[in-house]
Structure formats: C-alpha cells, structure tokens
Amino acid sequence: MQSYSELSVLIIDPNPAMRGNLHNMLNQASITRIEYAVSSGTAIRQLTNKRFDVILCEYDLGSGNEDSGQDGQQLLEDLRHNKLIDRSTIFIMLTSEAVQTKVIGAAELTPTDYVLKPFTVDALMQRIGRAVERRTAFMPAYQLIAQGQPREAIAAALEAERSNPRYATDFARLRAELHYELGELAEAEMIYQAMIVARPLGWAQLGLARCQFGLERYGDAMSNLERLLENNPNMMGAYDLLARSYEALGQSQQAKKILEDAVAISPNMVGRLRHLGEVAYGTGDISAAEKAFRQVVTKARYSEFRDPEDHVNLVRALVRKGDVSQASGVIRDMERTLRSSANTEVCKHISSAMLLDVTGHATEAASELSNAVTAVGMARGLSNRLRIGLVNSCLKHRLDKDAADVVMHMMNDNEKPITMDEAVSVFEKAGRHDLARGVGEKIDGVMQELVTEAEAMARQGDHRAAVATLHQALRRTPGNLKVLYPAVQAILRQLDELGWEAPLGDQAAALIDRIRSLDAGSPALEALLKQYSGTQRKYGISTTA
Structure with a gap:
C-alpha cells in the first residue's frame, strides 16, 4: 500500500469506535498526522486555526439525532461559505445510508468524494490516493489563487493542462470559474460553451447559465436551465439560478415554486431555505415564509456562524401573521442563545421595534429603531436587505436623520457597498424626494473629496x-x-x-x-x-x- 505519510487528516465523527477504525486505516498507509473533531463546532474551531490536507467527515454528526447538531452537509456549507477550506482541501463525506436526499445534498456542495459504509482500507486509500494525485496536478494554480493572483492561476492551469491531459476538463472548469470570479463573463462563457460542444456536462451547462444570468440574458439562462433540469432533475444549483432568473423578470410566484421543488429534493441547504422564505414573504405567502424561516433558525442552531438576521426574518413573518406571542418567543430565543455582538444588537432592536409597532407602542418602537441605527455603525456583514428595511422603518417613524445615517453607512461599507443611485432610490421609493436630494448632494461631496x-x-x-x-x-x-x-x-x-x-x-x-x-x-x-x-x-x- 502506498505511503501518504506527509498528509495531515482531520476526522470528524462523533462515534469513538469509528474514529478509531479510521485512525487504524490511515495508519496502514503511514498517515500519522491525525486529529479529531466530534462535532461541527469543534471542527470549525480547529479549521479556524489550522489547515488539513484531508477531511474525513461523517454525514450524521448528531449520531442520528437531528436535534443534536449540524450534519455533514450543513457543516460543509458553512466551511465553503466562510472560506475555512479552499480548493486544495480534500473533503470526503462518509455515510452509512444511500439515502437520496443525503447523496444529493452532499453532491451539490461538491465534496471531493463521498463514500458509503462499510468500506475497506483499500477502498478508502484508493479514494484518497486519487484525490491526492489530482490535487498535485492542480497545486501550482491553487497556490496562485491563495496568493490572490487569479490571472496567473489561469495561466498556470493552461500550462498544467498540457502535462496532465487527463484532467483537461477539470482545468477548463477551473479557468472558467476564475474568469467568472474576475467578472470576465464573456471569457468564462466561451470556455463553458466549448465544454458543452465536446460533451453536455451538467456543471458546464450550469456555468454557462450563470454567465448568461450575469450578462442579464435571462431568457437564455432560463432556457438552458430548464433543459438541464429535464435531463438532470437533481442538479440543485440549477433550481437556485432558475429561481433568481424568474425573480429578475419579476415572476416571483414561479421563483417560489422552483425553490419549493428544490427544497423537496434536498431539504437541508440553509441558504436555499432562506431564499425561499424571502421570496415567499415577497409574494405574500406568509405561512410558507414562516415555515421556511423557522427551518432556517432550527437548522442553523448548531452552526458556529449563526446569523441573527434569520431571527429577524422569522419575527417579521410572525408579526405579519399577527402571532405576537410566537414573535416574542423568537426574540427571547435570540437574546438567550445568540452570542453578544453588534450584529445581534441591531437585530434585537429591529425585532423589538416590529413587535412594539404591531402592539401600538409607536414611541417605544422609534426608540428601538434609533438604538438599532447606533449599533449599525459597529456591525459588520449585515445584509443590505436588512439595512434598507431599517431605513424604511425609520422613515415611517419620521427618523429622517437616522435613515440618512444608515444609507451613508451602506455607501461607505467596503464589503457590501451600495451605489449612489441605489442610495437615492431608497428615498425616492419612499416618496422622500427631499432626503434623496440631500443624500445625493452629500454623496457628491464625499466623491469629490476622494477625487x-x-x-x-x-x-x-x-x-x-x-x-x-x-x-x-x-x-x-x-x-x-x-x-x-x-x-x-x-x-x-x-x-x-x-x-x-x-x-x-x-x-x-x-x-x-x-x-x-x-x-x-x-x-x-x-x-x-x-x-x-x-x-x-x-x-x-x-x-x-
């Protein structure tokens, strides 16, 4: 058996017997740099401080109990979204059940591989060996990506493809993804089209549709996505993009239906559930919105990256539904279970203001909104959706200065800035032309200072x-x-x-x-x-x- 003694491995499994078995299997291939995590939380803490070459992750991290923590799919979603693992990390999902939703869920998050139990040491090491061999070919490009040199990585991928022709398709995919990330959609589109001519690969069809969507060719994107789903109804990313295409054309009801179909197939993706809740709320289907947001709060409960905005979304749906009692309970849960931060403070104040408003306490609601505006200045990563909602609530309560302060904060946010046109349109849509003009003049002044x-x-x-x-x-x-x-x-x-x-x-x-x-x-x-x-x-x- 080939030796892989240079590899570092993180085993994520709550079962001590399984951890022991995996340890023994790895030792037989001379792998000794092995660490353990018994839950998603401990895994995230380890990955925050250290990188591993290989991650072997059990799907059922709660030992079969859905209420005892995240599953492997939800953990992988967190790791990808928060960039705790990069393209060079080999992530192998282990599961004892060939349950359709589990396999689909794992596949849509693109782990390196997934392995059904029981398996032999030879079978496991064959999978790891194959992944290591592929990673070695891609490492020059991966290192350039990690150094923030995507254009150089594209050139490195082209060079490596010549000496590793068996990975030609994978190198083409990497180049297309890098062009896409650079905003070079036409270049990415050409690569995807060339791939599809050679072979109608699902990921290439999805990539092509993403480029068409980015270029605002929504009709082309939708046609491609519908054809893709006819042939591959489990290509989950196609549902998400098709829903966004319908939204872009103002067809929110169709978008909601598409997302509901996707959730029925793969029910554990928190991001998709959140999107479904937002679309359902926008269409006035408050029951569907409440159900989706409640699932988000429940499924994210064990995440190290819980987002307090999920509680705000659920409170908003419950308030709209007229269920004051449950809305109060969600606010208490937010106060009790979420760690203290500026983001949490903003969300608590906004939620409390909604509840006070619906119960007829307008003065107290305005005070909570002012408190939220104060906390916004110290918060990081709040969505523009939430902040624009706060602006509109401030305008409703005639808190004009607070509203303007939030908009200017959004303009100055390097992570999620809004444009001047977007800032002005917030006030124009609210019928406040005076504030739109004033903020526009203020932004002009700031831009002139930068010039x-x-x-x-x-x-x-x-x-x-x-x-x-x-x-x-x-x-x-x-x-x-x-x-x-x-x-x-x-x-x-x-x-x-x-x-x-x-x-x-x-x-x-x-x-x-x-x-x-x-x-x-x-x-x-x-x-x-x-x-x-x-x-x-x-x-x-x-x-x-």
Whole structure:
C-alpha cells in the first residue's frame, strides 16, 4: 500500500469506535498526522486555526439525532461559505445510508468524494490516493489563487493542462470559474460553451447559465436551465439560478415554486431555505415564509456562524401573521442563545421595534429603531436587505436623520457597498424626494473629496494608491463622470510611469467605453482616447480603445 505519510487528516465523527477504525486505516498507509473533531463546532474551531490536507467527515454528526447538531452537509456549507477550506482541501463525506436526499445534498456542495459504509482500507486509500494525485496536478494554480493572483492561476492551469491531459476538463472548469470570479463573463462563457460542444456536462451547462444570468440574458439562462433540469432533475444549483432568473423578470410566484421543488429534493441547504422564505414573504405567502424561516433558525442552531438576521426574518413573518406571542418567543430565543455582538444588537432592536409597532407602542418602537441605527455603525456583514428595511422603518417613524445615517453607512461599507443611485432610490421609493436630494448632494461631496485625495496621491508619485482610491469611488458611483474621467486619467498615469499592465489597460478601455456611452462626443473623451493610444504606442501595443 502506498505511503501518504506527509498528509495531515482531520476526522470528524462523533462515534469513538469509528474514529478509531479510521485512525487504524490511515495508519496502514503511514498517515500519522491525525486529529479529531466530534462535532461541527469543534471542527470549525480547529479549521479556524489550522489547515488539513484531508477531511474525513461523517454525514450524521448528531449520531442520528437531528436535534443534536449540524450534519455533514450543513457543516460543509458553512466551511465553503466562510472560506475555512479552499480548493486544495480534500473533503470526503462518509455515510452509512444511500439515502437520496443525503447523496444529493452532499453532491451539490461538491465534496471531493463521498463514500458509503462499510468500506475497506483499500477502498478508502484508493479514494484518497486519487484525490491526492489530482490535487498535485492542480497545486501550482491553487497556490496562485491563495496568493490572490487569479490571472496567473489561469495561466498556470493552461500550462498544467498540457502535462496532465487527463484532467483537461477539470482545468477548463477551473479557468472558467476564475474568469467568472474576475467578472470576465464573456471569457468564462466561451470556455463553458466549448465544454458543452465536446460533451453536455451538467456543471458546464450550469456555468454557462450563470454567465448568461450575469450578462442579464435571462431568457437564455432560463432556457438552458430548464433543459438541464429535464435531463438532470437533481442538479440543485440549477433550481437556485432558475429561481433568481424568474425573480429578475419579476415572476416571483414561479421563483417560489422552483425553490419549493428544490427544497423537496434536498431539504437541508440553509441558504436555499432562506431564499425561499424571502421570496415567499415577497409574494405574500406568509405561512410558507414562516415555515421556511423557522427551518432556517432550527437548522442553523448548531452552526458556529449563526446569523441573527434569520431571527429577524422569522419575527417579521410572525408579526405579519399577527402571532405576537410566537414573535416574542423568537426574540427571547435570540437574546438567550445568540452570542453578544453588534450584529445581534441591531437585530434585537429591529425585532423589538416590529413587535412594539404591531402592539401600538409607536414611541417605544422609534426608540428601538434609533438604538438599532447606533449599533449599525459597529456591525459588520449585515445584509443590505436588512439595512434598507431599517431605513424604511425609520422613515415611517419620521427618523429622517437616522435613515440618512444608515444609507451613508451602506455607501461607505467596503464589503457590501451600495451605489449612489441605489442610495437615492431608497428615498425616492419612499416618496422622500427631499432626503434623496440631500443624500445625493452629500454623496457628491464625499466623491469629490476622494477625487481630490487621489489627485494629491498622484502628485506625490503614489499612482497605485491614487488608482485604488478612485476605484473605491467608482464602486459607489459607477456612472459618475466626475469620477470616471479622473479614474481613467489616474490609470493611464500609472501605466505610463510604472509600465504597462494588461489587466489595468483592459480596465481603462472598459471605463472609456462607459464614458463613451454616457458622454459621447465630449472633447474630454477625445483627449482620453489620445492619451490611451499614446500610452499603448509607448509600450508597443497595437490595440486601440
């Protein structure tokens, strides 16, 4: 039997006998760097501080008791979503039952492999060996991804594909995913289309549909997804994207039906249940929303990454339903079981305000909303959906300054910023044109300060910092000509003085195209085009904007 003594392995299993059996099997392949976790919580704490080459995870982490913790599928969802494992981690799911929902659930989260018990040491090591061999071929690209160099990783994948032709399809998939993550949807689409011509692979069809959705070709995406589901009704990601496509076209009832079908097939994905609850609430199906949000709260109870917003969603549904007693119980559960944090404080205050509102205590509700606004400034990772809901609640109670403060906080949030147009539309939709105008003027002032700051950086020769600052401004005001022109000028100055960088040159061209669509025929645009062409000629590049 081949030795894999260099591998580190984490065994996640609540059963001491099974942990012992797995340990013995691994020892027979000279694997001795073995650690254990008896639950999802202990696994997450270990993975927060240390990485492992291989994870062997039992599906039934609660020893068959659904109320005793997360299952392996929910754990894997947490690990992927919170980036505690990367592409190089070999994750093998172990289960003693070939239950359809379990196999489907595990497969849709793309573990490296899954193995049905009982299995022999030879069978287990064959799976691990196959995974290690594949990982070795991909490691140069994986290392570049980990270093934040996705473009270099694409080139490395192309190079590795030549010496590992048996993984050609997998390398193509990785390249397409990286192009997609870079926002290069047309490039990703071409790769997926080439894959489909060679062989109608489900993941390639789904990837193609994702690109079409991102390019706002919703009809094409829906046609592809419907064909995919006809041939592969267990391709769970297709249901999620099809539902979002229906939503994008304003057909929320159809989206709800699609999500209900998906949940019936694979019932344990918390993200999908949350989405179903949101869509159901939006369509006015409060009973379905309550059921979905209650399942989310229940299934996420044992997660190390519990989101207090799930309790807010459930309280909102119960309040809308008129069930004050149960809504109060959910708030008490939030206070009792969720760890103290700014996010939890925001959610507690918003939930309490909803309850006070429905029971006729408007003054107390307004006080809770003000408390929520104060806590928002210290919170991290709150959804824009929740924060916009808080803005609307503040406007309802005439807390105009609080509403404006939340919107400005959203504009300045580097993780989930909203654009100026989105910020202004919050107030326009509420019929508050005065606040929309005031916030728009305030945002214009902030953007001008960023432009001035970037110009000062450029004068001092710090061109990269100037470009980064203007990128920050563009994320918030992508159609603002007062930012677009300085941004292109800053990029061209950097290229001219520090050397040509193809991705930055492409970005300049894309921004020039955006300016052309907004300000065609402008003398300032003509000057930029000449500057761009001059920089290209300086470095012997023949293409033009």
